[in-house]
Amino acid sequence: MFSLTVFDLLPSFFPFCPLQPIINGYRNKSTFSVNQSPDGNPKTVGYYLGTWRDGNIVCVPCTHLKNIPQKHSQVVQYYEVFLRQSSVEPCLLFHEGGHWCELTIQTNSQGHTMAIVTFHPQELSQEELCVHKVTLKDFFTKGPGAVCELTSLYFQESTMSRCSHQQSPYQLLFGEPHIFEDLLGLKILISPDAFFQINTAGAELLYQTIGELSVVNSSTILLDICCGMGMIALSLGQRASQVLGIELVEQAVEDARWTAAFNGIANCEFHAGRAEKILPQLLKSQKDEKLTVAVVNPSCDGLHHQVVQAIRNCRAIHTLLFVSYKPHGESTRNFIEFCCPPNSAKKLLDEPFILRQAVPVDLFPHTPHCELVLLFTQ
Template sequence: MANQRSFLLRMALFSKVRALSWDVSKPKGCPWAFLSTACEGSITDMVTEEKQRERTNLKESSQNHDFWRERLADQMLPLWRLNYEEQLKVKLESLKKNLETLEIRLRKSGTGDPKLAAKSEKLSSLLHPFMPSPVVDGYRNKSSFSINQGPDGNPKTVGYYLKSWGGSNIFCIQPSHLKDIPEKHNQVAQCFEAFLRQSTLGSPIDSWKGGLWHELIVRTNFLGHTMAIIIFNPQELSQEKLCVQTEEIKKFFLTGPGALCDLTSLYVKERTPRHQQLTPFQLLAGEPYLFEEILGLKVRISPGAFFQLNTSAAEVLYQTVGEVGQVDPNTVILDFSHGTGATGLSLAQQASQIFSMSLVGQALEDAKWTAAFNGITNWESHRGNVKEIMLQLSESQEDSRSLMALVDPSQCGLSNRVVQDIRNCKAIQRLVFVSCRPYGKSIENIIELCRPPNPDGNLLGEPFVLRQAVPVDMFPHSHQCELVMLFTR
């Protein structure tokens, strides 16, 4: 009996007694009173009571529009209540803690710069003040909206996902109040929601099992050109019915109520499981690409290609990369950045030569078009390894040039092969590492780049040492930013 009671106490402790991410007020009453109640009944009773409580809370708040809007804002943009200057202070303190964590990890790995240690400098002292975003509100050039039921139960709601009180339900909340989304994106989302609600085809609910309508992506540029991409799950619909649906979408946005969106491009795309081959984007109407002007370059952007979400701040980011990396006419850049190659291409006029090492698919084709259109002749795509580049450079007999690696990886970080190539190439004396998540996988990559050599392993080259860290705010109102870090040997 004692063991059973102890088990119930532990289960109650780990059930729901914790702070909520959206910072709502705690339930009334003392936690110990909750524990004593739990011990009187069974675990099943506790679960049932919790579900009843959630249904009651949901019923009471389902019509409270402001309640859901505020919760969504707290989830998506946790700094939205602060003025911009205060936001940057919060982010800077967070980055200092990240660098302190990195320093601890590096010391444990046996890494340390004797010169820095003698001066008792810490990595956090290398952090520069923030480079602010030129645009604070409505800065996004791309928004992704989901389709599911809203708090009112309507299964054809277009918005962002938000969990219910107990976490057992997920709702879509219309995000028109969020400070980072431009009005044009909200307009397209609202029109698509109107299309769904007038459609006689089945509801998109139960997206985990594969509802018909999955996602709406809206992309815009400085000129106001707008691309809408509708992603759907075909389920068991025949090809004939799918064609009818695509024609209805096309008619709605070209000549129907959605025409007010004045779309430049309209795409649809079939969603497929990750292990299957990706399906192509199907252009229903308009232009196949968006074009953006950035630092004097005209950049082509395909529907599936990555491009920085904040175009104005991206210009600040690219300029910062050039300054931190000390790029000059003698610099050869090995660019391991993902996306459309815009970072490397923006530095082409300053550098001797740019080798883009990691572009594939639409992104590669976009980069080739951008280079050709802007008359850039010192850029080329290279799918080989660093050794092949070094052989090519040695044959050019320009030994006075310096080699710099530029890294701006996706959220998955760098592959082990890329880390090893950079570490083991002695000619690379400078490394600029750009990260929108200076933690997690980025931290692991940095530790591998900075740790002592392991002759019995794959890291043979001299380790890198962090010299500068310059934050660029790409995402106002959120905790995220881009951190530009300079490493040297």
């Protein structure tokens, strides 16, 4: 059976494929799991091999991987030392008990390092929890882990695989609440809950590519939908007459507002909430005569149908950039909705968009993934 995906179409679209300048140790953020090693030690920190379905999951060291920087390897190594001397067990399966869970490390180009440890509280009292927090803090400030010179250490109580700050607050055990990064001439602030592209040099290349394709100028409004910390909006802000960003995670929106204010960018406005709720209202309040460029960069589950409807039915939007690291799956559904003939049953009324260009940016060297920028016009 033969089926066509957007990848099959791409070679004919590729005008160029920017390779990213740093290809080793490029990850600024990594999340490591805790589970049983192949030789049976349950206090092992690394990446999973195997599948849950086959019941053959093991945790293997990953510090030899080319995309992991030395700093991340060092913190992993010391977290494992900490776990192996801890009086309590790691949490391998939530319903089977245990406490210590994942370790996330975020670094900037100056080597400042934020570590986030997640911990399942199970039935522990507040006093018992406090003891474990102090033990962890002491290990990384006065104990063997002090050599890691962490800038900040966060602790998050977690009863499910991923919790947002709203669901379970990140508790700062010591150090600075944020780290900072320099990107395309901007000083940006990074919080533990905010999405930041995991390859800083690659992200610069991605935003430059978006800038070149979007043709934003002083008479256009730029919409940055699913904007994270607002990096697309902020890097193109000075070229546009106005920039509007929408993002689900409140901490990310606070970071975007801080970065805008710190860098003196006054024409950006960021809205916290679901794009499917905010965008239709926002577009209604805009005047149709102002040309609008929309950039969407959703998570792997793609855009909500109401976001597609709002963009497609907005007369002012003639240029759409879809940025995706997973252009198959849910995003394909979005492409079809943007490009299909008018369909009143689906409330897709205006003219269809046409795919004009597709530019991959190699944000993830040594892996099969890449970030794809698709340019559509109406």
